[in-house]
Amino acid sequence: LPYCCSRSACYITREAARIIKKKKSPQQCFYYQLFFPPNSYATEGDSRIPKIYTKTGDKGFSSTFTGERRPKEDHIFEALGNTDELSSAIGLAREFCLDKGHTFTEQLDKIQCVLQDVGSNIATPRSSARESHRKRTKFTSQPVADLESWIDKFTEELPPLTNFILPSGGKSSAALHTARTICRRAERSVAPIVRSGEADPDVAKYLNRLSDYLFTVARYAAMKEGKEEKIYKRPE
């Protein structure tokens, strides 16, 4: 089962739960119970239309993928929230980029998918994860290598950096810079989780590389649109 930030709204998760349900009764299925607690249906016994709200988080606690209940201010939910916010910021930047016909929007699509995998890994603390959880949510190093090759290609085309540049350069570029700064927050919030061995080190590596990618692609967007990037000038 994929893990996502709005599990009850996720079509794939719903479909997967339905398949699981066919094989076992919901009461026998750990994941079904985890994703769809008993009060999560529109009407009693109707498993086709799960409600988006289960009310199980109303008291300020929520669930990890391993089924632990933790307070919502836990490092895990902080990092999950930041990753979710990062994907939203990339989604908005992507819309501006699409309007301008930029060709790298497919990369942004892939990145948003990888961020779902980042979320799965963060939401599955290794200390309470079973082998099957670990297998399903393992984060590989391939997405890091992809980012590095994309960064290298854009850098070849860009003029070398000679000044501090400020977030600017048109709407696409400025939105990508906003995503970059949110990425750095996500990275900060993931750091203690990785350091304690609760998430894969490649998750931290990915977020670190992603902010470099977003910086580079922001400059690339400005260049392609012929927009000027503001540079830092010491105030008179």
Ligand SMILES: Nc1ncnc2c1ncn2[C@@H]1O[C@H](COP(=O)(O)OP(=O)(O)OP(=O)(O)O)[C@@H](O)[C@H]1O
């Ligand atoms: N405020 C939050 N920030 C980041 N992640 C969260 C937050 N609340 C919950 N989560 C995580 O996202 C998953 C889905 O969020 P959801 O809003 O459905 O959880 P909930 O608040 O526990 O339940 P509900 O909204 O149905 O009462 C949760 O299982 C949890 O892992």
